Amino acid sequence: MAKQTIENDIRKLRFAKGEMTQAQLAAVVGVTRQTILSLEACKYSPSLELAFRIATVFEVPLERVFRFSATELD
Amino acid sequence: MDISAREKNIWLELLITIGISVYYFFKTYQLNGWSEVASVEMGLVVRNVIFIAIVATVILYTLFSRQPEEDEDERDKLIKAKGNVCAYYCLTLCCVFLVGHIFINEISMLPSRLPEVDGAFLAHLLLIALMLTEVVKSSTQLVAYRKH
Numbered sequence: 001m002a003k004q005t006i007e008n009d010i011r012k013l014r015f016a017k018g019e020m021t022q023a024q025l026a027a028v029v030g031v032t033r034q035t036i037l038s039l040e041a042c043k044y045s046p047s048l049e050l051a052f053r054i055a056t057v058f059e060v061p062l063e064r065v066f067r068f069s070a071t072e073l074d
Numbered sequence: 075m076d077i078s079a080r081e082k083n084i085w086l087e088l089l090i091t092i093g094i095s096v097y098y099f100f101k102t103y104q105l106n107g108w109s110e111v112a113s114v115e116m117g118l119v120v121r122n123v124i125f126i127a128i129v130a131t132v133i134l135y136t137l138f139s140r141q142p143e144e145d146e147d148e149r150d151k152l153i154k155a156k157g158n159v160c161a162y163y164c165l166t167l168c169c170v171f172l173v174g175h176i177f178i179n180e181i182s183m184l185p186s187r188l189p190e191v192d193g194a195f196l197a198h199l200l201l202i203a204l205m206l207t208e209v210v211k212s213s214t215q216l217v218a219y220r221k222h
Contacts, residue, residue, distance in 0.1 A: 031147035034078045034219075038149065044222045047148050 002070040006045045009065060010036070013058045029053040079143045080150060081219045086134050088212035093130065095205040098123050102198065153218040161211035168203030172196065 014020040022036040029036075029050060038044040039054075046054070046066075055062045101119045146154070179190065191199070 031149065032078060032080075032144045034076065034081075035147050035149045037076060038222055044149055050148060 002072050004068070004070045005042050007042055007067050007069050008039060010054065011040050013060065013065060017058060025054070025057065028057050078219075079139060079141045080146075081216065082139055083135075083143065084212050084215050084219075086131075086138060088209065088216070090127065090130050090134065091205060091208045091212070094123060094127050095202075097126065099198075099202070149222065153215050153222065156218050157211040157215035160214040161207045164210040165203060165207045168200075168206065172199060172203070 010025070014022070014025060022040075023033045026033045026036045030053070031050065035044065039046060051062060051066055055065045058065060098119065101122070102116070105115050105119070175191070176196075
């Protein structure tokens, strides 16, 4: 069985964009800070709409922010 | 632990539900084994429950829920939906159990019967089912907030 997660570089991109805080990013994309926190910890997979909104904020393509990862479990 | 205002409110809701339910069932059981519904004492218990629920809600929310709740986002809606689905299954299960009990004892012609229960006891079982549903809903949401 494979464990599937959506990994992301939100934290890196935030710091690259003038050390943007989680609260600032949350306000711009219209979610709570807890959701950004959860996304960065790879605990929550965003909707396609939210993923595009985040990519738009960082002015990068979607695949630069999110990537799909599947690891095989025994 | 980073806890949002919404999560804090669910904790308070859960604590109040459990506290009030424990008080109600403890007092009702002390009265007359859950069957004396239309008595003066029962009326007093119900009055106290309403009073305590209002006072506890005001005090707990004033003390622990000072920051305003943010608008619901997609994660909150997903977690709320998960809680509602679990609560729905719990309520359905309880209703099937209660209706099944009534069916076996009152309607069906089965030779073996379950222990007899009166209307008041059945009403209390329904109250327990509602309380259980509320607890399942809040607990599922709290677990989901920590997990996702």
